Amino acid sequence: MALIIGMSILLGCQFLGEIISRALALPVPGPVLGMLILLIGLMIRGSVPASLRTPGEGLLKYLTLLFVPAGVGLIQHFGLISREFGILIITLIVSTSVTLLVTSQILQRIAGRTQPSREGKT
Amino acid sequence: MNGLGLAQVWVYLSASPLLHLFATLLAFIVATRINRWAGGTPLLHPVIVAIALLIGFLLLTDTDYATYFEGAQFLHFLLGPATVALAIPLYDHRERVRRMLWPIVVGTLAGVVTAVISAVGIAMVLGAEPETVLSLAPKSVTSPIAMGIAEKIGGIPSLTAGLVLLTGVVGCIVGPWIFRLTRITDPTIQGYSMGLAAHGFGTAYCFASIGAVAGAFSGLAMGLSGLVTAFVLPAMVHLLGF
Numbered sequence: 001m002a003l004i005i006g007m008s009i010l011l012g013c014q015f016l017g018e019i020i021s022r023a024l025a026l027p028v029p030g031p032v033l034g035m036l037i038l039l040i041g042l043m044i045r046g047s048v049p050a051s052l053r054t055p056g057e058g059l060l061k062y063l064t065l066l067f068v069p070a071g072v073g074l075i076q077h078f079g080l081i082s083r084e085f086g087i088l089i090i091t092l093i094v095s096t097s098v099t100l101l102v103t104s105q106i107l108q109r110i111a112g113r114t115q116p117s118r119e120g121k122t
Numbered sequence: 123m124n125g126l127g128l129a130q131v132w133v134y135l136s137a138s139p140l141l142h143l144f145a146t147l148l149a150f151i152v153a154t155r156i157n158r159w160a161g162g163t164p165l166l167h168p169v170i171v172a173i174a175l176l177i178g179f180l181l182l183t184d185t186d187y188a189t190y191f192e193g194a195q196f197l198h199f200l201l202g203p204a205t206v207a208l209a210i211p212l213y214d215h216r217e218r219v220r221r222m223l224w225p226i227v228v229g230t231l232a233g234v235v236t237a238v239i240s241a242v243g244i245a246m247v248l249g250a251e252p253e254t255v256l257s258l259a260p261k262s263v264t265s266p267i268a269m270g271i272a273e274k275i276g277g278i279p280s281l282t283a284g285l286v287l288l289t290g291v292v293g294c295i296v297g298p299w300i301f302r303l304t305r306i307t308d309p310t311i312q313g314y315s316m317g318l319a320a321h322g323f324g325t326a327y328c329f330a331s332i333g334a335v336a337g338a339f340s341g342l343a344m345g346l347s348g349l350v351t352a353f354v355l356p357a358m359v360h361l362l363g364f
Contacts, residue, residue: 011203014203028352032205032348034206059207067283068169074173080251095258100319102233102236103229107314
């Protein structure tokens, strides 16, 4: 029964999120609002119920598998990908590198000074 | 079994969701084995290998994506509840967030803005079509959120899904190299940057190659940046003229 309750909590939050997203015509996806609703709920409750932790962490553990069906959808975009292959590759490499660089430098400047690392290399 | 019997079996199987659901699970198992055998390199990430195997299978059997998706949709559907479930690790890490609130707020906002502006800007300068640009915009965010955003802003969700996966691979390759070059050694900073720029791939990499604290911070970054991006990206692409 625990699994069913936990799954119902997840689906219930997603359901609420979808309703809010559509009713208010928000640009935020329903499941993201659902995540926010669940987070607020957990903070009010003060703990994660065991019935929720089991299905929730199970889903997150196999999250990568869930990407596969959408990824196979690339088969529909062979034309676009071969046409813009160079643009896509350059954008992905440069943008990801810049993002890593900027994020780590900013964290280093702000956190690195006030909070020196307490954990050595593991 | 004679040829006619086999053909009948194939007609039944190819019309039933069973075959493609089964094929997806099987491809993932095989891909995981291949990745382990190759020493866990991000270049042969199980997701990438599984997708390649399945695309090969669909091309060989001359199956269109809609038929495949009828079976695979059962897995795809779970992305919704899985996104909601990201609230659990976020809640578990609330103490860390509270302690490092200021760096996390500034780092997340700056990182998210950098990820979106650089992706959109570079693609536009290189002359990509508007649909491609909009599909690239949410590339650093975890797939379920990125696909939701792409759908909302007029990108192609399935193209975004593929680009997100490639971003993850790129992040795992260039990340360690950038950290070495800029002498970033703090595992919390390495983890947070990897999770922000390379979502779940970065998180998996951190757990496997840097350590548990880096992994936890990476997961935190993935959840928070996904949340922030979902709220700021639509406004940002609007400002950029879409």
